[in-house]
């Protein structure tokens with residue numbers, strides 16, 4: 001039960017006539033919120049400070065205790081500005097007035113429009129506007145950003161996208177956040193980078209060899225690590241379960257497949273009869289399954 005299906009061999013499934021369902025449209029905001037939470041935890045050293053407190057080490061306010069990074073006015077870099085990347089970018093823009101630099105294979109038009117409009121609103125209030133910039137390389141994002149959040153799909157173009165050489169391009173006090181897929185970062189290189197650069201921070205929801213971490217990661221105070229919980233809100237998990245069940249039921253009953261995997265709200269309405277369709281079968285076209293239009297539901 002997941003939106004990401006990089007762990008499934010869809011081609012082999014299709015060859016054998018097996019439908020592959022996923023659960024899109026209900027994870028976006030929840031996952032983006034966890035990426036935002038990780039960003040704040042790393043920027044303000046929340047986990048380190050919590051451990052210090054619980055260990056009974058706090059003996060009075062100090063001007064130098066757990067100095068972190070102010071996000072306001074800084075630049076957030078997005079690699080993969082799809083559903084989750086764009087939702088996270090909007091949160092960081094609206095919540096913390098950060099400027100956006102992003103890299104994606106496609107233009108994130110809605111995100112650009114949002115940042116432009118919000119920038120104009122801030123100006124109308126006498127505040128500095130926020131800005132966006134689309135760059136043509138991953139390297140440009142890494143050089144320019146104070147926080148880099150990774151949101152691409154995992155495929156052969158993004159495997160170890162963040163490696164030793166690219167980490168070296170980042171600012172010494174930057175933060176890297178990953179709530180996408182573990183192998184997008186070369187985790188051994190990241191551990192070495194964190195060891196050599198104590199002011200650099202990482203906040204990770206996903207790991208290269210889940211459920212394990214690469215040696216050394218868990219000892220590093222400049223890393224925040226959580227166990228793949230980005231989609232773990234009650235609303236999202238219920239939505240995922242409903243969509244997964246509806247996929248199975250729709251397939252068993254021979255129903256057609258819903259046409260818009262990003263618009264699955266009709267499947268979540270508990271008070272009405274479930275629609276006679278599978279909400280999201282990713283290999284529907286290649287299997288030759290019938291696909292519904294909105295008007296026919």
Ligand SMILES: NC(=O)c1ccc[n+]([C@@H]2O[C@H](COP(=O)([O-])OP(=O)(O)OC[C@H]3O[C@@H](n4cnc5c(N)ncnc54)[C@H](O)[C@@H]3O)[C@@H](O)[C@H]2O)c1
Nearest residue numbers: 004080081082083084104151152153154157179180230231
């Ligand atoms: N941690 C979690 O619990 C969790 C939950 C949901 C999704 N995810 C993962 O989050 C990621 C994003 O999910 P989404 O729903 O936003 O997907 P999406 O398809 O909406 O967005 C992915 C974006 O990545 C871009 N992209 C593809 N190849 C790229 C490349 N080489 N360089 C840069 N960008 C590239 C695509 O153009 C697209 O805009 C996926 O990896 C997904 O598996 C993780």
Ligand SMILES: O=C(O)[C@H](O)CO
Nearest residue numbers: 001002003004027231
């Ligand atoms: O792809 C997904 O759905 C997640 O990684 C699990 O929530």
